[in-house]
Amino acid sequence: MVIPPGLLPEGLSDRLPPQAEASARLTRRVLDTVAAHGYERVMPPLAEFEDTLTQRLKSMRPQDLVRAVDPVSQRSLAFRPDMTAQVGRIAATRLAAAPRPLRLSYAGPVIRQKASQLRPEREKLQLGAELIGTDSTAAAVEIVNVAIEALQAAGVTGLTIDFTLPDLIDTLAAGPLPLDAREVEAVRTELDAKDAGALVALSPAAAAYLPLIEATGPFHAAMERLEAFDARIGGALASRIAGLRAIAKPIGWDITLTLDPTERHGFEFQNWFGFSIFAEGFIGEIGRGGSYAIARADGADEPAMGFSLYPDPLIDAGFGGESPRRIFLPLGSDAERAAALRAEGWHTVAALANGEDGAAQRCSHWLDGDEVRAY
């Protein structure tokens, strides 16, 4: 088979001007916002040993990874599918002795073997922040609010945050609504499908989970239904419900809150709390986060809370775009005048030979002696 020159593997693509610049600008805005809340940047490598990438977080799935054999070590390497696992490794190893809570941020591409159903890309830009050392309600309040602020700093409006309780079924199955291991999977599947009939048909034990299908939708109404359900099962979810209420409280009225307590898609390693972020006009989530545990070298687990944003759809839609003022400098233009224009925010495009066309270089203006002139 002959591969045409310039063809990239499926799901990988170039970012060209002006989107490449918009992507960098949006990244800067998000990272600056996160940094203003005390999160310090780390830059893990693009690939690492497969086992160090999968062992740190519960249920990182090897089938998600793009792998290669490292010719140097002869070991299996994998491209990172999610930087949260790498930040966890850093926190558990090189920064094990750093004071907690530890606040770290990151930005860079992540690669997965399979694209999602909604978007064909296998490489995505991921930006995020992780708060390591606690998974308290206070940590969740901070993480959710920093995520919202970061998106607002990038100009995104019309946000919806969907709360979930990723380990809800496990908690209930091990406590007030017992299920055996096989039933747990079946109940999860029917709750995912929100198929009330199929859930009831499984068994009387499974049918007890039915009210969870109704505890979905706009936050306050859904929370009332979840509370009513909890009252009937003896209050096993009381601390989680109080946590959700506390997290929701400081969130601005301009943000839509919803609850989907059994949602687990995309929450492979999160435990008591998870959230997805949606923006009006965009299909699928643009961010996600929650609480999780990092496996430390001594076998103990360290609690953590964080979020990741996937801003590519925003960039495609023009966020982060800004047309810089571009001015053409004909041959022989004064270097100091040009430097002064750059200091004012102009982007200067210098002629390298006679007869060049500044307009063709997408300049709106040109320098005529000392004068700035529009084309």
Ligand SMILES: N[C@@H](Cc1c[nH]c[nH+]1)C(=O)O
């Ligand atoms: N990295 C996770 C989100 C997350 C960050 N921290 C905790 N959870 C994801 O992209 O799905």
